[in-house]
Amino acid sequence: KGELGDSIEKTTDVMPFIDKKSLTPMLPIRILAEAAHATVVWDDEAKICILITAQGDILKIANNEQANTDFKGDIVRDRLFVTSAVIEEIFATKISWSKNLNEISLTL
DSSP states (O other): OOOTTOOOOOOOSSOOEEOTTTOOEEEEHHHHHHHTTOEEEEETTTTEEEEEOTTOOEEEEEETTOOSOSEEEEEETTEEEEEHHHHHHHHTOEEEEETTTTEEEEEO
16 A cells, blocks of 8 residues: 555556547456555446445446446446546546556556
8 A cells, every 4th residue: 555655566467458439448446446555346237336435425337238327337347437527527637648657657
């Protein structure tokens, strides 16, 4: 667990991608949420991700087909992906993506 200002490196088995319709970067929610010290719970029956932020906020994120959630995402390869704008809003952070390095950076 890092302290404020520390750099924490995480790797994932799924790669971010650019949504072909919106040309928006899509990022896997779990690894970014865990890097931000949030708790991630997957409700398999409802197909909803329940995210509890470090500040105690509870948010629901679901596939675009679902209603009554705080944010929408897309399930790809059995993982929930959200736009970089969703990550920035949830964690009040700025995301940068280096295509050359194939690396995502966020500042919390």
